[in-house]
Amino acid sequence: MIKGKAFKFGDNISTDHIAPGRLAHLRxxxxxxxxxVLEDADPTFAARVKAGDFVVAGGNFGLGSSREHAPLIxxxxxxxxxxxxxxxxxxxxxxxxxxxPVLICDTDKIDDxxxxxxxxxxxxxxxxxxxxxxxxxxIPGVMLAILEAGGLMSYIKKYxxxxxxxx
Amino acid sequence: MGKTxxxxxxxxxxxxDARAGDIVISAVDLVFVQDTTGPLTVREFEKSGLExxxxxxxxxxxxxxxxxxxxxxxxxxxxxxxxxxxxxGARLYDVGDGVCHQTVAEALAGPGDVVVGADSHTVTAxxxxxxxxxxxxxxxxxxxxxxxxxxxxPETIRVEVSGRFKEGVSAKDLILHLIGLIGADGATxxxxxxxxxxxAGMSMSxxxxxxxxxxxxxxxxxxxxxxxxxxxYLEAQGRVGDYRPLAADEDAVYEKTISIxxxxxxxxxxxxxxxxxxxxxxxxxxxxxxxxxxxTCTNGRLEDLAVAAGILKGKKHHPDTRLxxxxxxxxxxxxxxxxGYIQTLVEAGAALVTPGCGACLGIHQGVLGDGExxxxxxxxxxxxxxxxxxxxxxxxxxxxxxxxxxxxxxxDPREVL
Ligand code: SF4
Numbered sequence: 093m094i095k096g097k098a099f100k101f102g103d104n105i106s107t108d109h110i111a112p113g114r115l116a117h118l119r120x121x122x123x124x125x126x127x128x129v130l131e132d133a134d135p136t137f138a139a140r141v142k143a144g145d146f147v148v149a150g151g152n153f154g155l156g157s158s159r160e161h162a163p164l165i166x167x168x169x170x171x172x173x174x175x176x177x178x179x180x181x182x183x184x185x186x187x188x189x190x191x192x193p194v195l196i197c198d199t200d201k202i203d204d205x206x207x208x209x210x211x212x213x214x215x216x217x218x219x220x221x222x223x224x225x226x227x228x229x230x231i232p233g234v235m236l237a238i239l240e241a242g243g244l245m246s247y248i249k250k251y252x253x254x255x256x257x258x259x
Numbered sequence: 260m261g262k263t264x265x266x267x268x269x270x271x272x273x274x275x276d277a278r279a280g281d282i283v284i285s286a287v288d289l290v291f292v293q294d295t296t297g298p299l300t301v302r303e304f305e306k307s308g309l310e311x312x313x314x315x316x317x318x319x320x321x322x323x324x325x326x327x328x329x330x331x332x333x334x335x336x337x338x339x340x341x342x343x344x345x346x347x348g349a350r351l352y353d354v355g356d357g358v359c360h361q362t363v364a365e366a367l368a369g370p371g372d373v374v375v376g377a378d379s380h381t382v383t384a385x386x387x388x389x390x391x392x393x394x395x396x397x398x399x400x401x402x403x404x405x406x407x408x409x410x411x412x413p414e415t416i417r418v419e420v421s422g423r424f425k426e427g428v429s430a431k432d433l434i435l436h437l438i439g440l441i442g443a444d445g446a447t448x449x450x451x452x453x454x455x456x457x458x459a460g461m462s463m464s465x466x467x468x469x470x471x472x473x474x475x476x477x478x479x480x481x482x483x484x485x486x487x488x489x490x491x492y493l494e495a496q497g498r499v500g501d502y503r504p505l506a507a508d509e510d511a512v513y514e515k516t517i518s519i520x521x522x523x524x525x526x527x528x529x530x531x532x533x534x535x536x537x538x539x540x541x542x543x544x545x546x547x548x549x550x551x552x553x554x555t556c557t558n559g560r561l562e563d564l565a566v567a568a569g570i571l572k573g574k575k576h577h578p579d580t581r582l583x584x585x586x587x588x589x590x591x592x593x594x595x596x597x598x599g600y601i602q603t604l605v606e607a608g609a610a611l612v613t614p615g616c617g618a619c620l621g622i623h624q625g626v627l628g629d630g631e632x633x634x635x636x637x638x639x640x641x642x643x644x645x646x647x648x649x650x651x652x653x654x655x656x657x658x659x660x661x662x663x664x665x666x667x668x669x670x671d672p673r674e675v676l
Binding site: 104112131156157160186253254 | 295330332376396407620643644
């Protein structure tokens with residue numbers, strides 16, 4: 093069970109909002125880059141987010157660039173999962189590769205600041221503030237196997253390559 | 260049951276049947292990174308226990324995003340990439356050689372290839388009939404070490420283009436129009452496959468512009484058939500041996516088909532801050548612009564500079580509007596010099612910058628001031644993209660860009676032709 097507070101964002105939050113290109117010089121200094129996470133969507137987010145909290149977004153979260161730094165600094169900021177109505181393809185894959193769960197659900201039912209409990213195993217989200225219970229779409233098989241291994245690098249170390257069996 | 264272009268390539272490279280929805284493990288023919296995603300890729304690779312590159316000659320490093328580097332941190336990242344490439348025997352294109360996707364098209368990718376790059380606009384090579392897609396640093400590090408990756412075979416949306424562009428209208432207007440129509444997530448996880456009479460007659464430069472922006476609709480790939488245009492293009496690059504014909508089967512199964520009449524299109528502009536927020540140039544006439552940027556992997560090719568030079572010949576940019584030009588590659592720069600386009604553009608008042616990404620991603624060479632608006636031939640206008648979240652970015656074709664530079668406000672190019 094993961095517990096934390098919801099930080100609400102709108103639709104089409106791009107990787108430029110999350111990890112702006114103008115800060116490319118900080119990409120080899122990740123702790124400093126993480127101080128700017130989601131800066132162009134909410135300049136106060138990095139200072140307010142606490143370990144365990146959730147990024148709760150609208151549609152098409154993470155569109156744009158392939159920069160893995162975007163999910164990486166969200167994870168480094170302590171965020172335990174990203175909840176969104178839909179998520180862009182590369183961001184989805186990158187987040188799972190880093191072991192950051194991305195859960196597709198109806199985020200309209202969650203308000204900014206709500207206290208959430210997420211159960212990854214049963215696929216449920218409990219909004220303790222408004223009492224709503226939500227479910228999220230199952231994570232596709234191959235991605236679940238990567239997530240459960242702790243990310244892509246651990247998966248590759250464990251299996252020595254891609255295994256069709258769990259694909 | 261027939262196959263789409265995406266299914267055909269993945270069948271060949273995975274050895275499985277590869278129908279939409281299947282998960283396949285595919286061989287990868289070409290893998291590359293650029294200088295803002297490369298350092299993380301190198302670190303992931305070194306951490307992973309993978310020691311050798313499976314195919315060093317098909318593993319490529321590009322120093323193009325911060326080229327020449329504007330600060331010590333990025334210069335130090337360049338050192339890391341040069342060292343790794345040298346140690347592992349990989350290919351490296353250094354500062355001044357140009358944008359990765361342009362070089363991939365000119366020199367590296369071919370029909371039927373699977374191409375994976377740590378850059379979302381890797382889709383550009385779909386113009387050549389390559390299954391080319393962007394991934395993050397971890398995925399790319401694994402491809403460098405294993406020579407393969409996993410894919411979910413995408414469903415395909417067929418885009419059937421008929422008719423002919425009117426004067427002043429081009430491939431950029433078509434792709435902006437399409438994204439306006441289906442939205443920035445209209446093709447998420449899907450393949451876009453382009454075909455029809457207008458595509459058969461379309462130059463490789465135009466095809467590259469369209470494939471490049473497939474990802475702006477969320478697509479995994481933007482695919483074109485490999486045909487006579489492809490063969491002639493590869494021949495001109497001195498590598499006709501890479502040509503093989505490739506087309507979807509007549510009875511291929513599509514998720515849906517979108518039909519567009521090229522003759523009905525108008526010069527189109529994306530407004531801040533999303534690419535699907537489109538309008539016609541005419542509707543936006545009068546919008547003041549402080550910087551016009553012509554270049555990028557979308558529209559920095561010889562044909563694009565030719566269009567801009569044609570409009571700007573003997574004219575000057577508006578005094579309140581600066582004009583920045585970045586050829587997409589060294590080859591483009593050399594050819595544009597030989598053709599006189601660079602002379603024309605510089606005489607018109609353009610600031611010419613190094614082949615590469617330039618102002619596109621907001622690191623340097625054209626960062627916007629607070630409250631300023633740019634009209635760019637690039638592919639993205641997200642808030643902050645050109646280095647300043649307090650600025651505004653409009654996207655358009657090279658013709659609209661050149662016309663706008665002359666008038667100082669958004670201008671339908673047909674007014675100045
Ligand atoms: S020109 Fe712009 S979009 Fe193209 S690779 Fe460079 S930064 Fe990315």
